[in-house]
Amino acid sequence: MAVRKNQSTLTSTEKREFIDAVLGLKRSGRYDEFVRTHNAFIMGDTDQGERVGHRSPSFLPWHRKFLLEFEQELQRIIPSVALPYWDWSTDRTPASSLWATDFLGGDGRSRDGQVMAGPFANLAGNWSIDTQVDTRPFLRRALGGGGRALPTRADIEAVLAVETYDAPPWNSTSRGFRNLIEGWRGVNLHNRVHVWVGGHMATGASPNDPVFWLHHAFIDKLWADWQTRHPASPYLPETPTENVVDLDSTMRPWNDVTPRDMLDHTRFYTFDT
Amino acid sequence: MRTRRRFLRGGTAVLAAVAVAGTTASVLDEESARVNRTGQGRPPRGEAGEPFDETYKGRRIQGWPTDHGHHGTGSGYRVLIDGTELHVMLNGDGTWVSLIDHYEVFATPRALARSAVDNLAGADLVPRPAHR
DSSP states (O other): OEEEOBGGGOOHHHHHHHHHHHHHHHHHTHHHHHHHHHHHHHHHOOTTSOOSSSSSTTHHHHHHHHHHHHHHHHHHHSTTOOOOBOOTTTSOSTTSGGGSTTTTOOOBOTTTOBBOSSTTOGGGTSOOOOSOSBSOOSOBOOTTGGGOOOOOHHHHHHHHTOOOSOOTTOSTTOOSHHHHHHTSSTTOSHHHHHHHHOGGGGSTTGGGSTHHHHHHHHHHHHHHHHHHHOTTOOOSOOSOBTTBOOTTSOOTTTSSOOHHHHSOGGGTEEEOO | OHHHHHHHHHHHHHHHHHHHHHHHHHHHHHHHHHHHHHTOSOOOGGGGOOOEEEEETTEEEEEEEOSTTGGGOSSSEEEEETTEEEOEEEOTTSOEEESSSTTSOBSSHHHHHHHHHHHHTTOOBOOOOOOO
8 A cells, every 4th residue: 555755755766766666657658648637627627517537526536546546556566666755735835845856856047947957957858858848858947936936834734624515606716615625715725736836737737746646645635625524514415416426436447436436535545655 | 011011910819800700790699598598507798809910929919709609618719829719718707717727717818818828928829639
């Protein structure tokens, strides 16, 4: 059983194995299938129509399944690898070891946003952007661009305190835990982190930056933390609802997995804390 | 001659945009009526955004309302940067996101187009791949 650890506690061997597995997936072409799938869902999920991966109750179970598939692909390359998570409320500056050259590499340079160091710098020869939104073939970042700040622990606590999972109209205007953590309403957790990283992470093709997985692994952990705090709060909606995935309906693109199947993460992995 | 052609082309685009906006208004009225009848949701405020056509930081940005859901964007609005379509989406509260800024909302499609130009820093958009 995989144990997902805080990225700040990884040994240098664990970091190297994670990087090697990600680069192996990129070489095989399989990595870009994940980028394309995410991009297709983010463009297709609308507030007014069918929505599965984003701006809807299934945002959390959809990403849990998406990360599981990715983690399983990594483990086919290096079996001991687990997805680390990034607690951005603690490791909240570009000086964090997360952005060091032995892990994800640093900020983009100011002229064009190009990441110049680390294993995912285009100059290192192993990371070209093949699923593009624009013509630039290199990974881009603008950490904290525009003077933005990452969410604080107090912001997280405010969201975890909300008792109701989600609410009609089950989209980006909803009140409830899911939309507060996704960030379309309130203090804004998940969306704000994408914007803080900038570059590819701000776009629909955000998995082009490997930090995508560490960000979502922490969002996923916060869902588990919320469940622990509110054991009587169910996933909503529990009954068939137009355009939305209810508890027992299957989610695209897999079509054989429901939100109920994803509720208990301990079937698949545990966390270090 | 080049300048004159550019001017004419721009003029045609604006005329076409105005014509499209005219048709869109009635489509939107029907949509609002349907939404009100069924009692589901509410007509989004920003949907019938004004057309625009300007040069921003040396890039031509254009936007105009379209038939609801045309081009598969579900937005009822098209935005071009130097003639290439930028995927945009209307949120339930009338704000907008684009493919370039998909986690940050903008009050108008014009603001979203300008932000995309800032982000592109001179690079070109990749035309949207065909649906699989």
